[in-house]
Amino acid sequence: MNFTLHKKLNSRYGHVISGVMKIAETVTFGGSGLNRAAEWRGRADELRLHPAARTILLWRGKPMLRGDTLVRVPLGHPVMADAGADLILLGIDDAGPVFAADLSGWTPPDLDTTHLDTFLDPSEQRHPAMPAGTVFAELRAIMTRLSPRDAELAVTAKAIMGWHLSHRFCARCGTESTLAMAGWQRNCAACGGHHFPRTDPVVIMLITHGNAVLLGRSPGWPDGMYSLLAGFVEPGETIEAAVRREVFEETGVRVGAVSYLASQPWPFPSSLMMGCAGLALSTDITIDPVEIEDALWLTREDLALAFTGAHPRILPARKGAIAHFLLRQWLADQLD
Numbered sequence: 001m002n003f004t005l006h007k008k009l010n011s012r013y014g015h016v017i018s019g020v021m022k023i024a025e026t027v028t029f030g031g032s033g034l035n036r037a038a039e040w041r042g043r044a045d046e047l048r049l050h051p052a053a054r055t056i057l058l059w060r061g062k063p064m065l066r067g068d069t070l071v072r073v074p075l076g077h078p079v080m081a082d083a084g085a086d087l088i089l090l091g092i093d094d095a096g097p098v099f100a101a102d103l104s105g106w107t108p109p110d111l112d113t114t115h116l117d118t119f120l121d122p123s124e125q126r127h128p129a130m131p132a133g134t135v136f137a138e139l140r141a142i143m144t145r146l147s148p149r150d151a152e153l154a155v156t157a158k159a160i161m162g163w164h165l166s167h168r169f170c171a172r173c174g175t176e177s178t179l180a181m182a183g184w185q186r187n188c189a190a191c192g193g194h195h196f197p198r199t200d201p202v203v204i205m206l207i208t209h210g211n212a213v214l215l216g217r218s219p220g221w222p223d224g225m226y227s228l229l230a231g232f233v234e235p236g237e238t239i240e241a242a243v244r245r246e247v248f249e250e251t252g253v254r255v256g257a258v259s260y261l262a263s264q265p266w267p268f269p270s271s272l273m274m275g276c277a278g279l280a281l282s283t284d285i286t287i288d289p290v291e292i293e294d295a296l297w298l299t300r301e302d303l304a305l306a307f308t309g310a311h312p313r314i315l316p317a318r319k320g321a322i323a324h325f326l327l328r329q330w331l332a333d334q335l336d
C-alpha cells in the first residue's frame, strides 16, 4: 500500500483500520465499528436514564450538525420538546449511550419549501432552541465532511427513521403497527406480526476490459455525468448473477468473472450498495433506452482527466458515492 495513503487512513480511522479493515471499507458510510448494543434494545428505557445518554437529532431525514460534527444533546435538552416520544437506540460509544430523535413534527417558522424533496436539497434549517451555526442539513451534501463515526450514526438513524415512515402499517393485515425494540422492530397487536427494518440490495459494478471501464448515464443526470452501472438484486438471484444480468440488460455487454469489492449503506431511501468488479467478455454496446441514456468505455487516462475536471465531455460520479470511490481506487490500482 502507498505509505502516505496508509498514514492518512490510519490517522482518520485510528485503531479500526490496522489489520482489520480493507481500504475498501474506508468508503463514505463504510462504518466506524460502532457498538450497536443490540442486547440493550429491549430495555433501552434503562439506558435513557444513563447520565451520559445523548441523542443526535434529525428533521425530515436531515441530521443536525455544527460545522462538520453531528450535534449530540442530553435527552433533557429544551430542543427535545419538539421530538417524537420514540427514541432510536443507535449504540453505545466511549462517552455513553447514543440515541436518535426525530424532530420531523416541528415546522420551522420560515420554512422555504422550494428545495425540499429535490435530489440534493441545499437549504438548511435552524431550531430556535439551538445556537447559531447549528443546522439541519441534507446528508448527501455533508456526508463527505463527517467523521466515520458520525457518518455511521447519521446513516443508521436516517435509514431507520425512513423505514418507520414508510412501514407504519402491518404488511400482513394492514393494521397500524407500533415501534418496538428501541426502533429496530415494529409489532402488530392485531395479528401478532413482527416486522424488521428493510434493506434493499443493489449491485454496482466496475466492469473492465483491459485498460477501459464501462460507464453509463441515466436520463436526468447533470450534463456529462457518467457512473458505474447499478441495479437491484432480484429475489432468487445471487450477487454475481445480478451483476451479469444488469450489465447485459443495460448495455448488451457479457460479463465473466465477478468478485466482491466493498459495500456502502445508502439510505436514499434504504439501499445497500454492493460494489463488485467484473471482467467483460465482449465490448460491443447496445443500450436499453428505457434504463439508461448512454454507455461507453472510458480508458484510465480519460478517467483520470475526468477526475481533474479537464475532460471535454465526461464528469465522474459524485464524491461520497461508492461509484466515485471504486473508480478512484481503480485508477490508483488499490482495489483490495
Ligand SMILES: [Zn+2]
Binding pocket: 170, 171, 172, 173, 174, 175, 188, 189, 190, 191, 192, 193
Ligand atoms: Zn398485522
